[in-house]
Amino acid sequence: xxxxxxxxxxxxxxxxxxxxxxxxxxxxxxxxxxxxxxxxxxxxxxxxxxxxxxxxxxxxxxxxxxxxxxxxxxxxxxxxxxxxxxxxxxxxxxxxxxxxxxxxxxxxxxxxxxxxxxxxxxxxxxxxxxxxxxxxxxxxxxxxxxxxxxxxxxxxxxxxxxxxxxxxxxxxxxxxxxxxxxxxxxxxxxxxxxxxxxxxxxxxxxxxxxxxxxxxxxxxxxxxxxxxxxxxxxxxxxxxxxxxxxxxxxxxxxxxxxxxxxxxxxxxxxxxxxxxxxxxxxxxxxxxxxxxxxxxxxxxxxxxxxxxxxxxxxxxxxxxxxxxxxxxxxxxxxxxxxxxxxxxxxxxxxxxxxxxxxxxxxxxxxxxxxxxxxxxxxxxxxxxxxxxxxxxxxxxxxxxxxxxxxxxxxxxxxxxxxxxxxxxxxxxxxxxxxxxxxxxxxxxxxxxxxxxxxxxxxxxxxxxxxxxxxxxxxxxxxxxxxxxxxxxxxxxxxxxxxxxxxxxxxxxxxxxxxxxxxxxxxxxxxxxxxxxxxxxxxxxxxxxxxxxxxxxxxxxxxxxxxxxxxx
Numbered sequence: 001x002x003x004x005x006x007x008x009x010x011x012x013x014x015x016x017x018x019x020x021x022x023x024x025x026x027x028x029x030x031x032x033x034x035x036x037x038x039x040x041x042x043x044x045x046x047x048x049x050x051x052x053x054x055x056x057x058x059x060x061x062x063x064x065x066x067x068x069x070x071x072x073x074x075x076x077x078x079x080x081x082x083x084x085x086x087x088x089x090x091x092x093x094x095x096x097x098x099x100x101x102x103x104x105x106x107x108x109x110x111x112x113x114x115x116x117x118x119x120x121x122x123x124x125x126x127x128x129x130x131x132x133x134x135x136x137x138x139x140x141x142x143x144x145x146x147x148x149x150x151x152x153x154x155x156x157x158x159x160x161x162x163x164x165x166x167x168x169x170x171x172x173x174x175x176x177x178x179x180x181x182x183x184x185x186x187x188x189x190x191x192x193x194x195x196x197x198x199x200x201x202x203x204x205x206x207x208x209x210x211x212x213x214x215x216x217x218x219x220x221x222x223x224x225x226x227x228x229x230x231x232x233x234x235x236x237x238x239x240x241x242x243x244x245x246x247x248x249x250x251x252x253x254x255x256x257x258x259x260x261x262x263x264x265x266x267x268x269x270x271x272x273x274x275x276x277x278x279x280x281x282x283x284x285x286x287x288x289x290x291x292x293x294x295x296x297x298x299x300x301x302x303x304x305x306x307x308x309x310x311x312x313x314x315x316x317x318x319x320x321x322x323x324x325x326x327x328x329x330x331x332x333x334x335x336x337x338x339x340x341x342x343x344x345x346x347x348x349x350x351x352x353x354x355x356x357x358x359x360x361x362x363x364x365x366x367x368x369x370x371x372x373x374x375x376x377x378x379x380x381x382x383x384x385x386x387x388x389x390x391x392x393x394x395x396x397x398x399x400x401x402x403x404x405x406x407x408x409x410x411x412x413x414x415x416x417x418x419x420x421x422x423x424x425x426x427x428x429x430x431x432x433x434x435x436x437x438x439x440x441x442x443x444x445x446x447x448x449x450x451x452x453x454x455x456x457x458x459x460x461x462x463x464x465x466x467x468x469x470x471x472x473x474x475x476x477x478x479x480x481x482x483x484x485x486x487x488x489x490x491x492x493x494x495x496x497x498x499x500x501x502x503x504x505x506x507x508x509x510x511x512x513x514x515x516x517x518x519x520x521x522x523x524x525x526x527x528x529x530x531x532x533x534x535x536x537x538x539x540x541x542x543x544x545x546x547x548x549x550x551x552x553x554x555x556x557x558x559x560x561x562x563x564x565x566x567x
Contacts, residue, residue: 025239025383027235027236031206031212031231032099032238033102035238036058036061039058039274040059042276043057043058044057044058044059046278047278048060048273048279049095050280050297051091052167052175053163054163054164056162061092061099064096064100065099065100066103067196068097068195069201070199070200072101072106072131073202075194078101081105081210083214084109085109085124085129086101086108087135087142088113088134088138088159089159089283090264091281093157097133099273102206103204105204108212108213109215109216112258113135113138116141116524117142117143118476118524119525119526124142126216126223126226127226127418129151130150131153131154132151132153134154134155134157135157136179137180139154139156140185146187153187153189154187155188156191157191159174159175160179169292169293170288172286174284208232209231209232212229212231213265213362214226214418215229215260223472226418227414228416236410236411237266241266245267245353246327246370247300247328251301252279253300253301254303255279255280256282256302262359263332264303266362267303287314287315287318288315290312291317298325299326300326302326302328304331306331306465307497309329313340313347323347328353329348330352332364336354336376351375353379354368354375354376354378354379360414364412365382365412366378366381366382366387366451367380374450376452377450380449381408381451384410385410386408386409387406387451388406388407388431389405389406389444390404392405392457395429395431404444406441407431407438407439408437441457461499461500462497462498463496463500463528464495464496470550471488473525473529476524479524480520482511483506483512485539487503488502488550490557491557492561499532500530500532501557502521503537506536514533514534514536518534
């Protein structure tokens with residue numbers, strides 16, 4: 001023991017265990033909203049959510065979920081299998097909206113609240129959603145899409161309506177700034193009206209194999225693709241989240257990982273509700289407020305990306321006492337720097353245990369065992385999951401130590417891309433008559449069955465844990481009137497891990513400045529996607545068939561960022 005915590009700093013000798021050593025775990029035949037029914041029956045008075053000083057019990061949560069589900073069915077005319085956009089930041093209303101859509105037998109389409117109006121258009125058109133539930137500050141981003149045959153119902157909510165008052169916590173601007181009237185968007189309905197309408201949902205009709213959530217991911221083509229997840233694929237990771245992280249109903253989890261992302265959705269929100277645990281919800285990250293919340297609520301578990309933890313540890317208030325209640329800290333999205341992991345252990349006696357997963361797998365496929373965690377490591381396959389390293393071209397399995405593409409099979413793997421059979425077919429590889437999901441990541445496995453990331457087979461930038469797909473950014477950059485050609489690459493960044501860089505061939509005539517391109521890009525796309533660096537060139541390298549050789553530009557950028565190189 002160390003500082004009252006379980007000492008997980010030294011890997012135990014787990015022997016030469018195979019990659020699927022965790023074995024099998026029964027997956028419930030029930031649906032995701034059934035988890036709330038169970039926890040509300042078990043713990044009706046127990047706090048489910050703390051939101052800036054205001055508690056919401058499991059009983060409160062279920063009542064509001066049922067009321068909103070009833071409204072969606074009765075007045076918004078949402079039918080079984082219909083897609084509904086959920087477009088807001090972390091807040092109690094997100095949890096309610098998510099489970100209400102599922103309770104209405106419909107499908108959640110989670111949308112990143114950083115997306116701008118032009119980006120939201122694709123989610124509306126591709127999913128076929130006609131109903132959206134949004135944070136009031138995001139109404140203007142859905143307004144252009146309210147039209148016959150597109151969105152016809154928009155339900156809006158202000159986060160401040162669910163915050164505690166008064167409080168000495170430093171509130172984010174979304175909770176302190178005046179709320180703009182929702183009637184600025186024709187036909188928008190207030191959250192309070194929907195909840196107060198008094199409707200009750202009908203009997204649940206969805207089954208375990210019905211579509212439940214359609215989270216979007218991008219790829220080399222640049223267009224975000226919807227990942228088809230059923231209640232069963234979601235339950236496959238929900239039921240094991242607590243087991244993987246040594247969590248129970250007694251835990252209190254800091255909910256700062258975004259709920260629209262599968263990690264925050266599954267490992268925090270849905271995990272808490274399945275266990276009957278408590279979540280302390282933050283709408284916007286603020287390290288000083290996070291420290292206050294950890295202390296006040298005795299937070300025991302924290303899922304984060306490395307940049308969040310780096311920022312927390314940089315606070316002058318962060319010391320051993322400030323983090324004394326924590327029992328587990330973990331996450332993914334990017335490798336945890338060795339120096340940060342070391343400082344965390346020195347401060348708390350805890351190891352940051354890393355995991356690995358994708359949108360297509362509804363969070364983890366690999367996870368470090370808390371009692372045998374290894375640094376800079378993806379971990380071992382989770383329950384019910386098999387994983388291999390194969391030759392990307394032949395599919396032949398490679399022995400331990402050799403680098404190849406990580407492929408996997410498990411019940412959490414999605415059922416394909418929405419309305420995209422070609423992309424679905426390309427995502428799987430047949431091995432011995434079985435379909436294995438191709439992660440697009442290059443890695444290796446050691447003799448003990450632990451997996452390690454080496455590189456990416458797919459073209460992708462990881463900026464502070466957010467996946468940025470260069471082709472998508474390029475397609476938006478071409479809208480600039482002064483850009484003739486553009487290639488987007490990743491540039492190393494001490495804080496974000498990677499940041500987005502645009503290599504631009506300007507049109508003849510007026511040459512824009514780097515600042516002009518950067519400022520313009522931030523008006524066109526989510527901030528995390530927008531290039532922060534711009535390099536002007538006379539021409540882009542191309543192959544004999546005229547394709548831009550982005551790998552050459554990426555290799556040049558990597559070489560320039562290498563230690564000892566001159567930029």
